[in-house]
Amino acid sequence: MGLVHVALVVLSLLSAGQSAPVTSCESLLQPLEIQGRDQLLGRWTYIAESTDIPGARTLTKMLIETTWLNITAGDNNDTINIVQNQKTMGLCLSVSSKLTLKNNTISREQPYPGSAILLNTGCPDCLVFYANYTIGQSTYKGVQLLSRRPKLSDTEMEEVTKQMMCLNLPKPVVLDPEKGFCSESQGRTFDLTDTINSMGSDQFSKLDKIFQSEGGVQTLMEMITSAVARINSN
Template identity: 35%
Template sequence: MLAVCVTVVLGLLSVSGSQAAPLTCEDLLRPLELSSVNQTLGKWVYIAESSDRPFWEQILYTLLHSAWIEVSVPVGTQNNILDIAQFHGFGIPHQNTFGFGCSRINSNFTLHDNSTWTSVSPIPVTEVLLTTCSDCLLTLEKWGEDGKTYTSLTLYSRRRELTATELDFYKKQVDCLSLPPATFIDPKKDLCLDTTPLLEDQIAKEVENAVELISEIPRMLRNAFEELKNSVYQPFSDIFG
């Protein structure tokens, strides 16, 4: 859910260990109603994502170190309002030379029924529940950008690692949507702390630091000029006293 404008399908349902017949795409992508919104609350770790947005796979593989979300009901609001905090670790995870930095983005969602969520900030989003493993959360995301509509299917879980059977189930769902192969995050990578500051606060701090630096430039230039002047004229003073 990397801060995109989306129509999202979320899902919470056990994947049956055996099927009498192969599941159809209609079965795999059927929206699922929740008995309670409480089933979606808490921490969910980012497992994988597939998207038809151009270069999205390259962006994920190159820059995304790890990610997780925290779903909660804001204090003093109705049960149909949800907060989703998205924690993203960015860096160059496939090159050991670099570390990674963290950022947090908060979004508010409105629960219209047990299968449809919408958000307008930071971008319009709609979310619906789909079948996945019992402790997983699945999001099918559609968003508009530059006059085009893009789709993503993102898998989260309470666990850091899923079984091969669970991942295969997810891959079949990706295939049903005719999306590119999913990008999977290394479950051994560290997660960002829940104390990670908001992205807008980080940007504001960087701007503040830049302004302070710019304001110091005249003083720094004066000092540099004085040092240069002294270094040039001091020898003559010593000679001619």
């Protein structure tokens, strides 16, 4: 569930009471039991992400300035609602998602199927999500780091970087809170929820082919830059 949510927009805490740093891969990859959805609710800052989607690191560094999530309780006891507010090339974008929490796994079907668990962490106010998701014919994995704070210590960042290394994922892209955040009351925020949810399997297959192709990132960058230019001209 993760951060390539311009091309899609990707996804939340659970390490209460843990103060000692976690160091070994065995400890770092230990799943955490989710005691209840209340532990996930509230505002979270998107700190960093790593995924094995080809070119995702380049796309994230070039496109995403800052991101924060607002997680609220869903209508049913096992559902949560997420609104992701993202600053992209100066634009404020939002995407809403409904997820299901069951057996310590958070899952969703739209805009593409995916599931995530929480991993062990020494950060007392962080969520470390290990996600698997399917785009087109390909399955990808990724780790997303969220926190109640806009910025973490070097020690905390070293820990999550090692977690990603233990999963054979690339070095994380760390977002810069100094670039400012879009707010819910922002005058001009573009809600991409309906657009993304209306994408069919053929479109996701095409997107996956772009990810896999030589020069695909450049192609996708040109598409996104063109779309942003059209929005700014209106």
